[in-house]
Amino acid sequence: MIEQTFDATIACFPQASMFVDGWLESLGCGIKIQMQIDLALDELFTNIASYAYGPEGGKATLQLDFDETTGVASVTFIDSGMPYDPLAKPDPDVTLSAEERGIGGLGIYMAKKAVDKMEYRYENNQNILTVYKKIKEV
Amino acid sequence: MTINKTQNNGTLTMALEGHLDTMTAPELEQEVNSSLDGVTELIMDFEKLDYISSAGLRVLLSAHKLMAKQQGSMKVVHVNEIVMEVFEVTGFADILTIE
Numbered sequence: 637m638i639e640q641t642f643d644a645t646i647a648c649f650p651q652a653s654m655f656v657d658g659w660l661e662s663l664g665c666g667i668k669i670q671m672q673i674d675l676a677l678d679e680l681f682t683n684i685a686s687y688a689y690g691p692e693g694g695k696a697t698l699q700l701d702f703d704e705t706t707g708v709a710s711v712t713f714i715d716s717g718m719p720y721d722p723l724a725k726p727d728p729d730v731t732l733s734a735e736e737r738g739i740g741g742l743g744i745y746m747a748k749k750a751v752d753k754m755e756y757r758y759e760n761n762q763n764i765l766t767v768y769k770k771i772k773e774v
Numbered sequence: 775m776t777i778n779k780t781q782n783n784g785t786l787t788m789a790l791e792g793h794l795d796t797m798t799a800p801e802l803e804q805e806v807n808s809s810l811d812g813v814t815e816l817i818m819d820f821e822k823l824d825y826i827s828s829a830g831l832r833v834l835l836s837a838h839k840l841m842a843k844q845q846g847s848m849k850v851v852h853v854n855e856i857v858m859e860v861f862e863v864t865g866f867a868d869i870l871t872i873e
Contacts, residue, residue, distance in 0.1 A: 649796055671825045671856045674795075678827040682796045730865030734838050742864055743828040749863045 637701045644696040644715060646685045652698060653677060656711060659700050663709065665771040672750040673711065676767050679743035680713050680722075688717025688763065707774040708752070712766040720763055721756045723748075775823075777805050784814035784846075791822035794830030802830070806837045814846040821852035826860055838870060849873055 640655050642648040656677050660670045684696045699712040727748075728741040748754055751767040758764070775792035786809060794802060810816065816837060826834075834850070841848040849871040853861065861867040 646796060668856055674793075674825060675827055675860070678795050678829075682827075682829070730863070731868075732865070734835060734842070734869045737835060737869070742831060746828050746831075746860065746864060 637699055639697055639699040641695050641697040644685045644688055644694050649681055652681050663702055669771050673769055675750045676747040679747035684715045688715045707770050707772045708768050709771045710766050710768045714762050714764050716762050719758050723756050786813045787817040787819055789819040793825045795827040796829045799829035799833050803833045810840055816841050816848040818850045819852055820850055820857055826857050
């Protein structure tokens with residue numbers, strides 16, 4: 637398992653993205669799956685950067701793990717901001733027309749759809765969210 | 775991401791290249807907001823766009839609404855498989871005109 641901690645700001649998203657992409661490339665992950673994991677990373681990191689902390693800001697840690705027996709990669713997002721379970725939110729209505737659509741609420745839903753599984757727990761005053769994605773056949 | 779704009783009378787084409795994500799969506803939003811005067815048809819060319827996040831979708835939705843408001847239209851062309859999947863999952867495939 638490898639991990640890195642970033643300032644939880646939108647400006648740090650490219651660094652987080654490079655960290656994850658470099659790792660996926662070293663594992664020989666295909667481009668389509670990499671894009672799907674990037675999508676989940678974008679939505680979930682942005683969410684932490686935008687909502688987890690007040691104006692004083694905070695940190696976000698990413699832990700990356702790969703299970704060689706199953707071919708499943710996992711990315712765990714850890715922050716010590718306010719408790720927030722993204723899985724508790726109902727999915728948005730994706731059948732609404734453009735006129736009826738609000739401008740938000742899609743991010744978590746897209747992240748959920750881009751990965752195979754998402755798990756959330758709150759432990760030691762930390763939000764711990766893990767996404768799993770099978771990246772290769774074993 | 776790079777944005778290449780070509781204007782032909784009332785038709786404005788924006789060709790995007792790279793990632794339309796959290797970092798780059800504000801650039802596109804700014805371009806859209808400052809370029810639509812007198813435009814009747816907006817074409818978003820996604821041939822070289824690798825990837826789109828919800829921040830990108832928000833800009834597309836707002837561009838679509840702006841064009842509708844000025845009695846114009848918007849279409850998205852040359853969408854790759856990854857981006858198309860995002861459009862389908864989010865219902866944007868039914869909202870946008872995609873060719």
